[in-house]
Every structure is written in structure tokens, then in C-alpha cells.
Amino acid sequence: MEFLIEMSGIHKSFSSVQVLKNAAFQLKPGEIHALMGENGAGKSTLMKILTGIYKADSGSVKVKGRDVMFADPKEAEDHGVAIIHQELNIIPKLSVSENMFLGRQLTYGKTGIVRDKEMKRKTREYLQRLGVELDPEAAADTLSIGQQQMIEIAKALSKNAEVLIMDEPTAALTDREIEALFKMMDQLRREGVGIVYISHRMEEIFQMCDRISVLRDGAFLGTEKTADTKVEHIVRLMVGREIGERYPERSSKIGAERLRVENLSDGRKLSGISFSAAAGEIVGIAGLMGAGRTEIVRMLFGADKKKKGKIYMDGREVAITNPSQAIEAGIVFVTEDRKHQGLVLGMSVRENLSLTNYKRIASAGVISAKKDYELSDKMIKRFNIRTHDPEQTVKSLSGGNQQKVAIGKWLGELPKVFIMDEPTRGVDVGAKKEIYSMMNELSEQGVTVIMVSSDLPEVLGVSDRVIVIHEGRISSILDKAQMNQEAIMLAATGGSSNGH
Ligand SMILES: Nc1ncnc2c1ncn2[C@@H]1O[C@H](COP(=O)(O)OP(=O)(O)OP(=O)(O)O)[C@@H](O)[C@H]1O
Ligand SMILES: [Mg+2]
Structure with a gap:
């Protein structure tokens, strides 16, 4: 045999x-x-x-x-x-x-x-x-x-x-x-x-x-x-074709401070989390699994309670104790666990895409079906979502295409801060590049992008700055000139490189 x-x-x-x-x-x-x-x-x-x-x-x-x-x-x-x-x-x-x-x-x-x-x-x-x-x-x-x-x-x-x-x-x-x-x-x-x-x-x-x-x-x-x-x-x-460089070319136009967090802690794992991010900046958050990266962004989005600390948007303090307040303040979040948090699997691609875009397609609380269709068609084309019909349930899409819907659903109206937790997990080489291009495009329009990723080449390939987390604290913040694989690994395992 x-x-x-x-x-x-x-x-x-x-x-x-x-x-x-x-x-x-x-x-x-x-x-x-x-x-x-x-x-x-x-x-x-x-x-x-x-x-x-x-x-x-x-x-x-x-x-x-x-x-x-x-x-x-x-x-x-x-x-x-x-x-x-x-x-x-x-x-x-x-x-x-x-x-x-x-x-x-x-x-x-x-x-x-x-x-x-x-x-x-x-x-x-x-x-x-x-x-x-x-x-x-x-x-x-x-x-x-x-x-x-x-x-x-x-x-x-x-x-x-x-x-x-x-x-x-x-x-x-x-x-x-x-x-x-x-x-x-x-x-x-x-x-x-x-x-x-x-x-x-x-x-x-x-x-x-x-x-x-x-x-x-x-x-x-x-x-x-x-x-x-x-x-x-x-x-x-x-x-079926050459895809060229893995990370698309990018000219960063970093603007004024957009987001600032001061001394954030959850009373358990995280403490003393302080950093800022500018308009048009892509900030990577690196660290070992379990270091507290996801916890930080969940707290920023109001999905988990913070014990202490302040969050400022465009210089003004904002109260964020739940996700609706975060969305109101212009912060959106694509979670790492798309099955449980990001998507309604039993609903169609169109419904998922319009779920968070309702502000755009509804006037006086009535959802316009026509606008709804136009918007979802646009998103499907823009991100090359492989679906044979916008009415197809998200559950029946392939894994990587589900991820594109999870990201696309937030983009009907440009947010101020776009947080993504492991955005390219399970995504193929071509689609990865599409997601990076989309991040670049967002940042060019002044959106602050915060990306948590375990993929070091990816963190290095797309970020303007990298925040490294070790055991619930920031162990290092590296700018472009200091960013390399060794420096990130060193900081992620507790060795500090710039005395932060
Ligand atoms: N139950 C289903 N009903 C309708 N279409 C489906 C169903 N299951 C899969 N498909 C479609 O079949 C195609 C192949 O999907 P499949 O999940 O096999 O892709 P894949 O190669 O595993 O992709 P990925 O790398 O994203 O996991 C996709 O276009 C998907 O939308
Ligand atoms: Mg698959």
C-alpha cells in the first residue's frame, strides 16, 4: 500500500x-x-x-x-x-x-x-x-x-x-x-x-x-x-502572479497627538500603562503571548474595566467604561477571536458589514435598504471578499475572508483610532498585503492604527513605532531607528533596551 x-x-x-x-x-x-x-x-x-x-x-x-x-x-x-x-x-x-x-x-x-x-x-x-x-x-x-x-x-x-x-x-x-x-x-x-x-x-x-x-x-x-x-x-x-514585496511601500505622515493613555491599570495583570499615538501613526504592540497585549487594547475599548488611569483623545479626557463610549469617541476594535466577538456568523456578509455602519445608512433610525446594499457591495469589492452573494452567511466564508469582513465592517465611517488584534491571523499572503495596504490607506487619512501582533516580521514591516509588553507592563517603546527583531525579543522577555 x-x-x-x-x-x-x-x-x-x-x-x-x-x-x-x-x-x-x-x-x-x-x-x-x-x-x-x-x-x-x-x-x-x-x-x-x-x-x-x-x-x-x-x-x-x-x-x-x-x-x-x-x-x-x-x-x-x-x-x-x-x-x-x-x-x-x-x-x-x-x-x-x-x-x-x-x-x-x-x-x-x-x-x-x-x-x-x-x-x-x-x-x-x-x-x-x-x-x-x-x-x-x-x-x-x-x-x-x-x-x-x-x-x-x-x-x-x-x-x-x-x-x-x-x-x-x-x-x-x-x-x-x-x-x-x-x-x-x-x-x-x-x-x-x-x-x-x-x-x-x-x-x-x-x-x-x-x-x-x-x-x-x-x-x-x-x-x-x-x-x-x-x-x-x-x-x-x-x-497565480508575483505579489512583490510582502509589505507595501508607505510614506508615513504623522500628525498631532491623537490618543494618550496615562497610568492605566486593571488592578490585576496590567499596571502603569502610559503611551501616546499620533494621527496617521501605526503603532505595533508586541510581546509574548499572555503578556497582556490583548488586555490593554480591550481596556482601551472599554471591553474590560479599568481600575485606574486616564484616556485622552485629541487632548481631551474621555470616559470609556464600555464599548459604546469607545465607539462614540471614535475608537473601533477588531478582536482576535472573530468567532465569538467580531462577527455574527449566522448573519449574512451584508448584514455584518452594515452592523456597525448603521449611522451611515440610516436616516432618522430607518435603515435604507438601498444604501445598505451599496455599502456592502463597495466593501466586498474594496477588500476582495470572496463571496458569491452578499446574502451568503459569514459562517460559510473561508477563514481569511471572515477576517476581511471583521475589518471591513468598521470602515463605513472612518474612525479616529483603529485597534486590531492579530489582524492577519489565518489570512493568506495576498490578503495579508491587502490588509496592510488598507492600514496604510487608513493612516494616510489620519487614522491612528494600533496593531497587536505575534508575527515579528509583520510588526517590523508595518509599524512606525513598537510598544513592547512584558508581564503586564511596558518594557520598551522603540522608534523606527531602534526597531529590530533582537530589540523586541529582548524587551519582550524582560530585558530592557531603552530604559523605559
Ligand atoms: N457551507 C458552505 N456554503 C456555501 N459556501 C461555502 C460553504 N463552505 C465553504 N464555502 C465556500 O467555498 C469556498 C472555499 O472555502 P474553504 O473554506 O474550503 O476555503 P479555504 O481554502 O479553507 O480558505 P481559508 O484559507 O480562508 O481557510 C469559499 O469561497 C467559501 O465561501
Ligand atoms: Mg480553511
Whole structure:
């Protein structure tokens, strides 16, 4: 048997839109195989067909040489094929171990009596294999997204699959968690497990994967050995053209002070947070995962309560104790967790785009349907949001396109301060560049952009200044001349470089 998985001639349409056209994919035992392509290329859909979540319109799927077409994920698992989804499937109110064993609880024989202790023990064991210490009894919604992701990964591992599909597993993980995951993947590879690895992070792909397959617009373009190819070649295959520099050229026109925060603290993690940002400036916020970056911007937006401190806009103190006051003051915020905070997934692209733009499209409280349509059409074109119809639900967009909606929905009316938390997470190379261009465009129009990011090259590529956070405090503020990878890492790990 040469292949664990062989998919060929796969066609799939949703309503009348063809999403996969003659797609193919092959996986060998003991390889980590990257599946790449732009947002909306069809990667997740192809893997959902493999695991029985969607049904292909036509085509063939073979597992270990045998023709199959799984009816549901359970059947796929019974045949040794498990998937870790791009969007988390954690149930917030259940505990860690309840989530781990959801739908397959351990019982004493057929008695139906749940082996609670055993499940907790196993949960702890699998998490420990990934280097994660978590209380099996903790409610899932008290955990960070990264920790929730680790539960999903541990859950898939506990199924002892021969084929493991990972759909953007590292998007929300810390460097340490990623390292543990990669070790685990290496071990599985040695054991002969085949891993399908979907990611937009080139560095990870070239570090971990043996082969790379590329999809473009739902069609299979080819498979390359990682050792014999280059990043540029893969990018060209994915987007069908050269995209040039990763970070668009930018002439910053920095204006007067726009935002100033003084001595902000939340009485828990954060203290003494003071900085300012000017009109037209792009300020990066860097730091290790858990340092308090998200907490700072949430407090600025009034999403979390501040204990102490003052916020000034254009020199005047503003009271911000909730998000509506922040929006009123001209501050908008795109969160890192688009599933839970940024978007209403069950509503259409148009509705999501107009949700926060209502001021623009409503007169005297009545929403004008015509303006609503015009505005959403404009946004869809401007950000190249891949949707076949503005009425399509956001839930059915690809991950990266959901992110574009999350950003676009704030831009009906220009804000004064635009805060983005991990804006390019899960976004493909081309769309990343579109988001950077959009940030530049905003800053050129005088908007202050504050970007939290874990991607150091990105922080360096787009920011005018970088604020580095370490354990709830500002450890350094670096201007353009001082900004480099080493200086940021040093400050992020507690070493100070400019005595701040
Ligand atoms: N249930 C659905 N109903 C309608 N359209 C869908 C559905 N699921 C996916 N699509 C569409 O199929 C296309 C492919 O989506 P898919 O999620 O497979 O992309 P992807 O390659 O995984 O992208 P990303 O990198 O953004 O995750 C997209 O245009 C998406 O809008
Ligand atoms: Mg996807």
C-alpha cells in the first residue's frame, strides 16, 4: 500500500457555486503534507469531504487503497481519519475533560456509568504529552483560545488516528505550544502517521512539511517536494502572479497627538500603562503571548474595566467604561477571536458589514435598504471578499475572508483610532498585503492604527513605532531607528533596551 489517502476528480458546489473543480490530493504514510492555497481556495472544503462532513458531487476517495465515501466524521474516525478544525468546536460551559470525550464518554462496560476519573486522567495524560498543564475540571470558557486549541489537538491525538488533518492548528498558539506540537508531529511521522497540514505560515511549512500541494480556485495545481522548491514558487502557484514585496511601500505622515493613555491599570495583570499615538501613526504592540497585549487594547475599548488611569483623545479626557463610549469617541476594535466577538456568523456578509455602519445608512433610525446594499457591495469589492452573494452567511466564508469582513465592517465611517488584534491571523499572503495596504490607506487619512501582533516580521514591516509588553507592563517603546527583531525579543522577555 503506497498511499493512505488518494482523492481524485473531486467536484463540489454550494448552491450553484463551484468550489472544487477536479481537486486531487494524495497522502503517504509517515509524511507531513502541506495543503496550501489562498483564502477560499477550497482547502477546508476538500478535507471536510475527506472526513465525511460534506459530500462530494463527484470524484473518488480511497483510504489505504479502498474506495470510501464517509457519511460522517464518526465513520471517518472509525477508519483512522481524524481532523482538527480551523474553527474551534469547544463547548464553553463544559470542562476540559468533558470536551475531550464529547460524544465518546468512557463507561463501565455497557452500564452507562461514566468513568469520570479515568477520563480526567487520560485528559491530563494527553495534554501533558503536548507539554500543557491544564486542570481537566476547568470550564473551557475560562481558557485562552490557544489553550482551547490544545484541547482540540489532544482530542484528535487521543483517537490514535493513522491520518491526522490539521487545519491551521497554530494560528492561536504560543511559541512554546507550537514547539510542543511540532515535536508531537515529528513523533507521529516516525510512527507512520500521515499528517495533512494546512497553514498560511510559510516558515512553518518549510520547517515541518515533506511535501506541499497547492490548490487554486478549487483546482489541484501540483505537489512539490519541500526540499526541491522555494517560497516564491509556492506563492506564485497559489496566487497565480508575483505579489512583490510582502509589505507595501508607505510614506508615513504623522500628525498631532491623537490618543494618550496615562497610568492605566486593571488592578490585576496590567499596571502603569502610559503611551501616546499620533494621527496617521501605526503603532505595533508586541510581546509574548499572555503578556497582556490583548488586555490593554480591550481596556482601551472599554471591553474590560479599568481600575485606574486616564484616556485622552485629541487632548481631551474621555470616559470609556464600555464599548459604546469607545465607539462614540471614535475608537473601533477588531478582536482576535472573530468567532465569538467580531462577527455574527449566522448573519449574512451584508448584514455584518452594515452592523456597525448603521449611522451611515440610516436616516432618522430607518435603515435604507438601498444604501445598505451599496455599502456592502463597495466593501466586498474594496477588500476582495470572496463571496458569491452578499446574502451568503459569514459562517460559510473561508477563514481569511471572515477576517476581511471583521475589518471591513468598521470602515463605513472612518474612525479616529483603529485597534486590531492579530489582524492577519489565518489570512493568506495576498490578503495579508491587502490588509496592510488598507492600514496604510487608513493612516494616510489620519487614522491612528494600533496593531497587536505575534508575527515579528509583520510588526517590523508595518509599524512606525513598537510598544513592547512584558508581564503586564511596558518594557520598551522603540522608534523606527531602534526597531529590530533582537530589540523586541529582548524587551519582550524582560530585558530592557531603552530604559523605559
Ligand atoms: N457551507 C458552505 N456554503 C456555501 N459556501 C461555502 C460553504 N463552505 C465553504 N464555502 C465556500 O467555498 C469556498 C472555499 O472555502 P474553504 O473554506 O474550503 O476555503 P479555504 O481554502 O479553507 O480558505 P481559508 O484559507 O480562508 O481557510 C469559499 O469561497 C467559501 O465561501
Ligand atoms: Mg480553511
